[in-house]
Amino acid sequence: MITDRQLNIVPFVSVDHMMKLVLSIGVETFLTELAGYIEEDFRRWEVFDKTPRVASHSRDGVIELMPTSDGILYGFKYVNGHPKNMKEGLQTVTAFGMLADVASGYPRLISEMTILTALRTAATSAVAAKYLAPEGSTSMAIIGNGAQAEFQALAFKAILGVDRLQLYDIDAAATAKCMRNLKGLGFSIKSCASPQEAVQGVAIITTATADKQYSTILTDNMVGSGVHINAVGGDCPGKTELHRDILMRSEIFVEYPPQTRIEGEIQQLPGDHPVTELWQVISGKLPGRNHAGQITLFDSVGFATEDFSALRYVHDKLKGAGFSEDLDLLADPDEPRDLFGMLLRAQTKGLAQPVI
Amino acid sequence: MITDRQLNIVPFVSVDHMMKLVLSIGVETFLTELAGYIEEDFRRWEVFDKTPRVASHSRDGVIELMPTSDGILYGFKYVNGHPKNMKEGLQTVTAFGMLADVASGYPRLISEMTILTALRTAATSAVAAKYLAPEGSTSMAIIGNGAQAEFQALAFKAILGVDRLQLYDIDAAATAKCMRNLKGLGFSIKSCASPQEAVQGVAIITTATADKQYSTILTDNMVGSGVHINAVGGDCPGKTELHRDILMRSEIFVEYPPQTRIEGEIQQLPGDHPVTELWQVISGKLPGRNHAGQITLFDSVGFATEDFSALRYVHDKLKGAGFSEDLDLLADPDEPRDLFGMLLRAQTKGLAQPVI
Structure with missing residues (x-):
């Protein structure tokens, strides 16, 4: 043959x-x-x-x-x-x-x-953060310590130099698994008892939970000025992680608006709410982070490219x-x-x- | 693992x-x-x-x-x-x-x-013809003797009892290949010098050519009353095989109208030209062939089901x-x-x- x-x-x-x-x-x-x-x-x-x-x-x-x-x-x-x-x-x-x-x-x-999807999702998050996170960010909260968590940690370490992690998961076993897997890989890691504790003092907040429902992993009072939010888990209709008030305070960056408006955090907002396309920032057509106090949000749903x-x-x-x-x-x-x-x-x- | x-x-x-x-x-x-x-x-x-x-x-x-x-x-x-x-x-x-x-x-x-696609395309054609071709059809013209031709011949033999074929291809080598492959499989086969000769006296006309362009494999004067046309080759935008006048004289049956209107022979017709969905005939909701003189046309483009x-x-x-x-x-x-x-x-x- x-x-x-x-x-x-x-x-x-x-x-x-x-x-x-x-x-x-x-x-x-x-x-x-x-x-x-x-x-x-x-x-x-x-x-x-x-x-x-x-x-x-x-x-x-x-x-x-x-x-x-x-x-x-x-x-x-x-x-x-x-x-x-x-x-x-x-x-x-x-x-x-x-x-x-x-x-x-x-x-x-x-x-x-x-x-490969786990790797590309993490690499994409890190690429976005390279353009959007505060200069010199080395600390990150990861809320949701499932299959995606370690990949996010290593991508942010490799590409941004993040080496301090604060982990939280509703299931403590997931956090323990994540800590075990990342042991010896160059991180200082803190296991946290609440999302509030996890986000305290970090430059980057990654949310990567898996429930197919409208949840509120982050509420408005938890997010201080100047942070970058890497929202990975809100990725299909009816599934979001962030309170709407956070979205209203953030400069929102997306991959492909026609898909993100259906699947991302911004499904909570009117269809004409302003968003910036990530490719425009990467190609230098539009600015990323404007000032130190700004909250940047990468509303990641994953795109075919x-x-x-x-x-x-x-x-x-x-x-x-x-x-x-x-x-x-x-x-x-x-x-x-x-x-x-x-x-x-x-x-x-x-x-x-x-x-x- | x-x-x-x-x-x-x-x-x-x-x-x-x-x-x-x-x-x-x-x-x-x-x-x-x-x-x-x-x-x-x-x-x-x-x-x-x-x-x-x-x-x-x-x-x-x-x-x-x-x-x-x-x-x-x-x-x-x-x-x-x-x-x-x-x-x-x-x-x-x-x-x-x-x-x-x-x-x-x-x-x-x-x-x-x-x-598997070659087999399912031929099987679908034969299923449609079972409901649409004249009762007791045993003869078929096949215009276009490429990769699909033998599968069409065998499907119509197995399901309708067609055992007399008239073949035509613009490339005589394709017809020779088809005759060679079908030898000894229970057909009486005539190699024809023109489409006109191929369609003479047959109950079913199958068109299965591959050019990606508007062609006119069949003109109006070639199609007599009472035949069933199994149009397989017109299957993408800009690719058709039949003259528009034939469509106007035919009762047209399609798989899935939103797809066929873009890809099938009926892309030559206004978007509201009446067609019958094949599933409605198969499930007994609508009639197939109404009378002996009717020209039935299965405008096949292939559907996901x-x-x-x-x-x-x-x-x-x-x-x-x-x-x-x-x-x-x-x-x-x-x-x-x-x-x-x-x-x-x-x-x-x-x-x-x-x-x-």
């Missing part, structure tokens, strides 16, 4: 290979390099074919497809979000994705993206490194129009059963 | 496995059983979450995502259409797809769909049959929130490099 050109083969990065790739590069280096790709793609934002993700909502969760293209490569991610999964021993979020050549439509890479950047980075890193396997994904008859002939001839290659 | 429950594993059907599965069942039996699934899903049309496919158009082709869900299972297909590929030794259409559990969002199957039916059928047939391999696609930490811990621990399982 496999010809010299191996037109049928698409490289596949399994979970095991992704872990090996990440570990061989080093988590912080991976996050830093990935952040570079994400930043580069935000800078050339205007070349991308953009659309809000295509969501299929059900009682217990959502399944989404997130496609985009820069005209040369096309990428999409399949991702679910099911908060109830955790209780059943399943991941809240699982994902996989692919890259294809726009010119031929042929897939070039298929990859697990559960781990970030997954595209992540797939592009992994694809570049794969070259010859042995971190993928070959998938026999594409039919490749000797003559392109002879798909049926290929099927017919397969019969003579070791199948006893009748064709028809 | 692999636990007892193997939560990380998703079965994958490669091209090679798909061919072996189809051959082990037999092509005609496969088409007949698949048509049963397609018909069943058209009958319960109203339960499906339906959306026009999400298309990314470029100079040379289109890349599409086609999602749908019946509330229990979610499915989507990735598919490209690049007519120029053929000249470069590539498939015009390649595809793959997946099924997932709506309740958890976890993938249950990933499959090649280049071969048909791919869903095909994936559902393959998934059912796989059970224990050994026609799939295991993909390590899903991260499965011992504790769902401990994604980072899984990565950390992978380091101790055979990787010498530093984590951070």
Whole structure:
């Protein structure tokens, strides 16, 4: 079946290979390099074919497809979000994705993206904070210490130099897990008994909880002037983390307004509430933080270009490194129009059963 | 990595496995059983979450995502259409797809769909013709003898009993390939020098050409009363096969009007031109063919539910049959929130490099 050109083969990065790739590069280096790709793609934002993700909502969760293209490569991610999964021993979020050549439509890479999404979400947060957080921020609160927490911590360490963490989770076991995993990685960490305690004195507040409901992780009185809020967990309709009053006091930055207005914290605000697009700040078209007392808020919901950047980075890193396997994904008859002939001839290659 | 429950594993059907599965069942039996699934899903049309496919158009082709869900299972297909590929030794259409559990969002199957799409397109055509073609039709013209032609022929043989074919292609080599492949499979076949000759005296006319342009494969004077037209090739904006006058004389049946009005033959007509939805005929809500002299036209563009039916059928047939391999696609930490811990621990399982 496999010809010299191996037109049928698409490289596949399994979970095991992704872990090996990440570990061989080093988590912080991976996050830093990935952040570079994400930043580069935000800078050339205007070349991308953009659309809000295509969501299929059900009682217990959502399944989404997130496609985009820069005209040369096309990428999409399949991702679910099911908060109830955790209780059943399943991941809240699982994902996989692919890259294809726009010119031929042929897939070039298929990859697990559960781990990769965790990495790109954290790298995107850190890229935004690089432009929005107070100069020289080294302390961060993380409220919600689930699957995303350690990745956020390491991305902010690698890209901004954050080394002091204050952690809080409604479930103390999650905080303990997070502290255990981050031990020895260069942080001074405080476990906090309340969100109030966690946000005390920090420059950056990250919220990353998973409940699919309107919650109020942060109330207005908890947020002092000058902080940067990195709101990661409010990412689908009916799911927010911040009190509306905080939004009213903040300068709000978003990835792609048509999607964020549906899914982000700003779903609590009128559709014409002013927001700034992150790409405009990164490309220097608009200012980020204006003054020291300003509250900046990155209302992060995750956008298709970030997954595209992540797939592009992994694809570049794969070259010859042995971190993928070959998938026999594409039919490749000797003559392109002879798909049926290929099927017919397969019969003579070791199948006893009748064709028809 | 692999636990007892193997939560990380998703079965994958490669091209090679798909061919072996189809051959082990037999092509005609496969088409007949698949048509049963397609018909069943058209009958319960109203339960499906339906959306026009999400298309990314470029100079040379289109890349599409086609999602749908019946509330229990979610499915989507990735598919490209690049007519120029053929000249470069590539498939015009390649595809793959997946099924997932709506309740958890976890993938249950990933499959090649280049071969499967060819089969489901032909099976759908035959299902439509079962309700629309003249009673006792046994003859069919096939104009356009590319990758889809033999599948159409076998589906119409298996489901309607068509055994007399008249073939025409602008490239005689395509017709020769088609005749060679269908030899000995129970057809009497005539190779024709023109479309006019091909349509002479047949009950069903199938058009399946691949050019991405407005063509006129059939002109009005070529189509006599009482025939059924199975128009397969007009399937994206700017690509049609039939002269507008034929549409004006025909009773038109479509899969999903919001998609067909953009992509089908009826893109040549005003947006309010009356069409009948195929599911309404199949479920007995509306009549199909009214009288012997009527021209019926199935303006087929391919809809997500048909791919869903095909994936559902393959998934059912796989059970224990050994026609799939295991993909390590899903991260499965011992504790769902401990994604980072899984990565950390992978380091101790055979990787010498530093984590951070």
